[in-house]
Amino acid sequence: MRKYFLFILFLITAGSLFAQYKSVADKSGFNSRFTVASAKMNSIASDFTQIKNLSLLSEKITSKGKFYFQKDDKVRMEYISPYQYLMVINGPKVMVKDGEKTNTMSSKSNKMFQQINQLMIDCMRGTIFENKNFTTRLFEDGNTYLAEMTPVASQMANLFKKVNVILRKSDFTVSQVQMFEPSGDYTSINYSNQKLNTSLPNDLFSIK
Amino acid sequence: MTYSALNKKSLNHLSITIIAVLILISCAPKTYKNLQSLNGNAVCISEFLPKYDRVLYRTTVDVAGNHLSGILLIKEMPDSSTRLVFSNEAGFKFFDFEFSKTGDFKVYSIIRKMDKESVKKTLKKDFQLILMNKPVNHLSPYRFKAQKEDEKYYAYHEGKDYYYYITNKDCTSLLRLERGSSTKKVTEAILQLQKDGVPESIGIQHKNFNFEIILKRIEENAEQ
Numbered sequence: 366m367r368k369y370f371l372f373i374l375f376l377i378t379a380g381s382l383f384a385q386y387k388s389v390a391d392k393s394g395f396n397s398r399f400t401v402a403s404a405k406m407n408s409i410a411s412d413f414t415q416i417k418n419l420s421l422l423s424e425k426i427t428s429k430g431k432f433y434f435q436k437d438d439k440v441r442m443e444y445i446s447p448y449q450y451l452m453v454i455n456g457p458k459v460m461v462k463d464g465e466k467t468n469t470m471s472s473k474s475n476k477m478f479q480q481i482n483q484l485m486i487d488c489m490r491g492t493i494f495e496n497k498n499f500t501t502r503l504f505e506d507g508n509t510y511l512a513e514m515t516p517v518a519s520q521m522a523n524l525f526k527k528v529n530v531i532l533r534k535s536d537f538t539v540s541q542v543q544m545f546e547p548s549g550d551y552t553s554i555n556y557s558n559q560k561l562n563t564s565l566p567n568d569l570f571s572i573k
Numbered sequence: 574m575t576y577s578a579l580n581k582k583s584l585n586h587l588s589i590t591i592i593a594v595l596i597l598i599s600c601a602p603k604t605y606k607n608l609q610s611l612n613g614n615a616v617c618i619s620e621f622l623p624k625y626d627r628v629l630y631r632t633t634v635d636v637a638g639n640h641l642s643g644i645l646l647i648k649e650m651p652d653s654s655t656r657l658v659f660s661n662e663a664g665f666k667f668f669d670f671e672f673s674k675t676g677d678f679k680v681y682s683i684i685r686k687m688d689k690e691s692v693k694k695t696l697k698k699d700f701q702l703i704l705m706n707k708p709v710n711h712l713s714p715y716r717f718k719a720q721k722e723d724e725k726y727y728a729y730h731e732g733k734d735y736y737y738y739i740t741n742k743d744c745t746s747l748l749r750l751e752r753g754s755s756t757k758k759v760t761e762a763i764l765q766l767q768k769d770g771v772p773e774s775i776g777i778q779h780k781n782f783n784f785e786i787i788l789k790r791i792e793e794n795a796e797q
Contacts, residue, residue: 417664421681422648422656426629426664427793442663447793448631448644450662463642463662465633523685524665544664548682552664 386504386511395503395510396494402537403492409434409538411559413442420549432556438486439570453572454485460572469572480521484514488530488539499528508534523547536561604758605735608715608726615712615727617744622705624770625649630788632659637783643667645788647704656681657700670697676706699777699786702736702752703762712738724748730755 433441444450499514529543653674669681715726775788
């Protein structure tokens with residue numbers, strides 16, 4: 366009974382996340398403003414806090430780190446606390462370091478990874494509505510846009526029921542990504558202390 | 574978000590190789606045939622039972638040259654069941670298992686790539702070994718007839734599977750855990766306990782096969 370209660374509580378909480386959002390009528394206006402804002406943006410350096418919510422266990426696992434993006438297709442996501450984990454995307458190449466081992470691979474060899482990779486880059490480049498792997502609905506509140514992205518392909522839908530990307534209206538930067546699993550668990554990544562267009566060393570994105 | 578797919582290839586191989594483990598088990602050496610039963614009970618084992626109230630482990634799985642990493646949460650629930658949830662570092666969940674208070678095993682979720690009976694069965698047995706969740710009155714003491722006289726074996730079995738908790742001669746120190754049949758060793762596990770009873774690290778190694786799971790406790794900050 367307790368489990369059902371927690372589940373209902375989760376649904377109410379999850380529902381309230383979107384309660385204040387309303388649908389955006391002028392999608393093309395959003396698109397053009399997003400594209401203009403993205404064109405001015407060459408790099409991002411920010412902190413992030415990731416919270417994995419295990420709904421039925423009423424449990425949260427929090428991790429923190431640094432995020433870097435360099436136009437056009439370079440991403441570094443570095444988990445620092447409470448564990449260390451590094452992922453670097455540089456064009457088609459991907460490197461993962463899990464503390465003990467480093468794996469390098471090509472996203473071209475993995476269709477699913479290619480799709481996820483593309484989603485991440487689209488969020489930064491302002492091209493999420495051009496992504497054919499998701500159907501996207503757009504909402505807004507006073508300060509943010511919420512792009513609700515639902516996977517089209519079943520392979521991706523097995524992993525994610527939907528992915529919400531929340532963008533700041535002021536500069537179209539991503540403030541939060543929420544990933545909802547079919548099981549009801551979800552993970553949110555909050556980006557903070559964002560610094561735009563600073564000079565980022567190439568080493569951050571080097572893949573050996 | 575992005576990184577679940579990174580381990581896809583590894584997971585494919587993981588499934589295949591875990592299935593292969595079951596075939597190779599039959600080639601394992603006869604380890605336990607010289608064990609003889611002893612009088613007495615296994616009460617002394619109570620001292621070594623790990624306490625997994627709520628603990629996170631940095632986890633690596635190496636199987637036949639493939640590498641997989643993630644975070645394992647072990648949590649004791651209010652109904653005294655134990656949940657084991659394994660996700661990758663970015664939060665994507667691989668599986669969610671439960672051992673009930675009485676030791677019954679339940680799979681809440683598992684990703685499709687790992688959703689094979691042999692994989693689930695192997696992981697269930699590996700976790701059952703390290704949880705040491707069998708009441709000690711189900712265990713019986715044994716000793717080897719001639720060799721290894723400095724070790725004592727406390728064992729129980731479920732069907733054809735035997736679970737061994739191995740201590741020093743006086744049962745004042747837990748040396749390792751093993752699983753196998755009544756004659757053959759399949760898996761060996763080492764728990765490094767801390768004073769609070771939570772294992773600091775755990776190593777699970779399958780014999781005669783390159784399959785190893787390493788768990789290292791993650792210390793979380795107070796704010797988390």
